[in-house]
Amino acid sequence: MIAYDGKYFNVKDTLECGQIFRFCNYRDGYLVFSTDKACFAYNRGDTAYIECEPCDEEYFRRFFDLDRDYSLIYDRCKSSGYAFVAAAARAGKGIRILNQDERETLISFLISQNNRIPRIKSIIERTCEKYGEVKSFDGVEYNAFPLVDAMPSESDDDYVGLGYGYRAQFVRLAATSLKDGTLKLDSLKNLDTPTLKRRLTEIKGVGPKVADCTALFAYHRTDSFPVDTWIEKVYREDFNGVETNRKKITAFLEKKFGEDSGYVQQYVFHYKRNLI
DNA sequence: ATCCAGGTGCAAA
């Protein structure tokens, strides 16, 4: 079991702020799934706890970004000059940016485009149920995210049947190149952020937003600020922004917040969504 | 019913 100071680690907010789709409520806490692993995470009093197989502790330490000092990030957000960012940081003080699996993140955010979060979750869940290995954690059965070789790569119909809609082709193509080795996500991790994003964008179905999310949530590139409909709203309503071009909005935000972009984005995204 | 969702590819300007 891992015990960690809860001051900057709120499990609920970290999971529900939109960066991860595979988790569920469990005994006053959450079961969290990543690749083929699972853990039980919760807050009690001033402490956050992570329970998992001992051999997975190292994985989940990195997954929850436990080696990073979030007090510095939080303080910079509070003094950023934007009241909205300060309020969002205060409300989401315990949010941490996860270090997720590259492939699972890419596939998940391919599904996310022009889609709603509950629906994204159910599509991913159905995919795991159909193609992921059956595993067990604390007596609870769950399905791993499918292995590369278990992902269908012959026909779009396999994905259409799971509700992928027009995104079926994108995921099928990605699955194909992951399977045949044309696409090596692991080999991208040493690239600088602009190059990483450019390489990700070469994947069909991956535009600026999906590339930014993958760069942030899988490669921990906190200098990227994914701009979606919610961030556009924030930019317009809370930053008094006038640009309508997403590229320009992204450029503005990334220049403004630099290495803190990803953290600001999650604070703000979560805060804005929960205001309504 | 029409609209829209953590957008992107593609054609046209």
Place this chain on the structure above:
DNA sequence: TTTGCACATGGA
């Protein structure tokens, strides 16, 4: 280089 539109699906 930027803009407009189609795209599957399903919930409000």
